[in-house]
Amino acid sequence: MKRLINLILLLLTVTALLILNAWLPRWLNPYINQIIIMAGINIILAVSLNLINGFTGQFSIGHAGFMAVGGYASAAFTYYLWKLHFKGAHAPGGMTGYAIFFAALLIAALSAAVMGFLVGVPSLRLRGDYLAIVTLGFGEIIVALINNIEVVGGSRGFTDIPFYTNFFWVYLVVVATVLMTRNLVQSAHGRALIAVREDEIAADAMGINTTRYKVLAFVIGSACAGVAGALQGHYNLSLHPSAFKFLKSVEVIIMVVLGGMGSITGSVLTAIFVTVLLELLRFPVWVACIFFALILATAILSRPRVPLIKEQLVPQILVCVGATLLLVFALAPIVHSALLQVAWFKAHWAPIGTRLIFVGIAAAAVLPMKRLDVWTRFLFKNFIYALVLTCVLLFARKWFNDNAAGFRMIIYSALLVILMLNRPQGLFGKAELSAATWRRLFKPLAR
């Protein structure tokens, strides 16, 4: 019976994916479709790295290397199959195309898994930061080797890869990765992985073959990363070695840590969040909005651990009020200019809009003041970041607007630091997103 339900669910998922695959390009513009695909690939990367870093506790910082192996192996397969066997002007499509791409994904997974095994074996001897540096080294060596292999384009990059990746394939792999990770973590093997993370010596003493489980995590995690690389290669139609350097690995680690080590839903959500955030930050008007929205959100979410001190109440209230005013005056014009981008707002609300926005932001800033201690602690904690950015926005708006592109990564990194300072365990910690999480989330406001 259970097997039947699973089968029906699987069929439903595949049908839903196929329908969405057909309709999404018609509903949404190509740019948004591209972001959706990139988000899917990042989900695969983040969840698979979470298996290694979050659940098994092995510190790997070379995930992009595995991605490169999978991407290049599969791209070489499809490209040379097309050029040497089919020899058409276009790569074979239709059902043949689907079959070829399925085989390419398998090749990507296998080749990356072999690399994962090679890296996982040294983890028999190495621990913590030493393992991290070896994974980093493997990643860099892979990139250097690819740089020199002329068959796949060398340092010029591998171009002219056939186009196979679409919404269906990406999200099929996303579903497969998430389900596999979840089932693995909840099984006996998963408990062994978590035992290795919590205390390797104790796990060993309990009869768990720690080596085997560490290598297992590496192999599965890197296989998924390889598939992600294949998806990316057949979407962008080109692969470049420099795209798989240390920075890419860092991007994935950021998603994992931000979402919470050992939280699958956390990884999924932050992968989407980071992808969308980095795209939104390309538009100058959104840059400041996002920044302050997130500051406010973290202010509400971070919970106090220390009660207010009576003697310091007056200066704290003063700081609060001052900072709130600064925020309102810096933020209102920016929100206004962002909203002016929306035609409907411009037509109906433009004249009185500014005043409304002033009031709205003041209300949003006062809302967390209901819990004054939260707000104060938050402002003290992030005083320097808040001050610098508010000053920039208040006094150098023109300079800011002229250099908005330069601010993209600055805001991104500032956000990263602020989020980490306020939620050191990541947005979700080890918890999964469930009904209980929602209740907990809104508790500070309800009280």
Place this chain on the structure above:
Amino acid sequence: MAGSKCQPANLLTGLVFLADWLQQLTIGIVLGSVYALIALGYTMVYGVLRLINFAHGDVYMLGAFFGYFAANALRTAEHPSLWRAAAVFLIAMGLCALVGMTIERFAYRPLRQAPRLTALITAIGVSFLLEYGGQLVFGADPKSFPDVIETKPVVEWEYKGSFLIITNTQVVIVVVAFALMLLLRFIVLHTKIGKAMRAVAQDREAAALMGVNTDAVISFTFALGSALAAAGGILISLYQPSIDPLMGVLPGLKAFVAAVLGGIGNIPGAVLGGLLMGLAETFVIANTLWLPPILMRLGMAKESASGVDISNYADAIAFLILIVVLLVRPSGLLGSVQREKV
């Protein structure tokens, strides 16, 4: 950069290219001593906090930029003198020490009790902040570092058609770097704050119980490491006078590798690791006979007029050495194996 082309030389022909060999040795030691200076910052911070301070490479970049502004303000290019050069060094080192302490105060201190990976991500965030902030403030295009000392050769030697040239800049780099390392050794081994640093590195809680102000000691460690990185930044700018906001990324990574190679947390280890990295980068690439033919046969290297070009492998070989060393000695060359107690 030297060592970009492979010379067909093995042990036998190596003697013929003796001058060439010595030239590679010089360049290796020059680069290595700068890597060692940066690696010291990594290793000291790791020692007291168990934190890989990824922003360290960018503090080195800031050091070079502070040196650039100081040298322009003091007009060292027009009036080169020892005092001005010293002033450039001191200003940059002082400013970087302040930057290091600020970073520690606002980005790392709130995370003392947090999981280690959180602090690591924060360090990466700070590193991005410095890199992209640097691009915004200083401009993304490379700047030419003004002359602080007049470059002239001190050794010129020809031996069977190959040359050995050592410039005074190279000598200054090595001398200043090693003088700073000796100073550091003195501070760590023979002063009160050095004793406190060692105590914090050994056991932070126990040190705090014994009356050591751990926050002050950690702050001092950051200041010391950042000042050394600043010195490294200026020294390398004397040698390769083109500076840009992303110049710290690769040397930072290599210095980190050097610190791990020597055994992270171990100060002599960082110096050894740094020198090895510098030598590996110039030497292994310049003087191997066995590697190019194999790579050629695999179709993974191109032949050019002056031999087989394997400069692309520079970083890969450095990492390969690292991996091999770590597989043989899992806690670095000089690192001690710590037994875990249950």
